[in-house]
Amino acid sequence: MKYFKYLVLGTLFGIILTKSEVISWFRIQEMFRFQSFHMYGVIGSAILVGMISIQLIKRNRLKSIDGEEIKLADKQFNHGIWIGGFIFGLGWALTGACPGPLFAQLGSGIGSAAVLILAALAGTWTYSALREKLPY
């Protein structure tokens, strides 16, 4: 039961991704071709609202409902950040989906999403196996 709240939030998140069509390959192409403001509006306003929310949480030292102090770890730089980011970007334009939308596509009943997720799992596994040999 302690996981139920994450199921609810995930479901809402999936509905929003689906209804705003950001899970569509066509929308991602439109974005990379700079032919619509839609995707930039979605991502930009999400960041803005997230930013304001985090500032409010930090300034008011809000605690989680379990009374824990909310802590956000700083992300550390390494060369994988941009190399991996670039590799993901190639895949993002090909598949028209980042990981979240892949799961929403699967739920919407698109067969190709199952293949894409299996391929993504193979990619993550391969990265894990090669990790020590990759440049950082």
Added chain:
Amino acid sequence: MLELLQQPWPWYVAGPLIGLTVPALLLVGNKALGISSSLRHVCAACVPAGIPFLTYNWRAEIWNLVFVLGIALGGFIGYRLMGHPDVIGISAATVRDLKAEMHLTDFTGLLPRELFALDNLANWKGWVFLVLGGFLVGFGTRYAGGCTSGHAISGLSNLQWVSLVAVIGFFAGGLLMTWVVYPMMF
């Protein structure tokens, strides 16, 4: 109201709601929004194969897998139950370019059948778009330590310059694929 829920949602409704997921996860469970990690947890749970990076207590991250299961459920509700248009309302310019450059004719559904239909796995297109594309998403996100949710939304919301570097990388890759590689492929 019902009709409003059925229509595609504009960016100024969807974007802020996505942004609110960040504080919601922090407040209900002290969790940072990030989705690509779920792929690592599945690998760790199913095929760890003695790989150090996949040998950790993935059970502590079950919340992330439940969140992702919710996303799939949300996809079903949002698409199948709430209804959807037959054709995504992308700009006329994009339709024109995709017809001219990639020879697409079928614009129904969330993604072009001509590229993503499963019988395409019998030719190079299916392998490039379905297999290579998915592989690069899984490989790249873990190498970069996050995807659009973990770096772009979560990371930039928390003013992390490292995430900005990642997002610039995402766009560099996406633009290269769209503007340089696609024209060579078709």
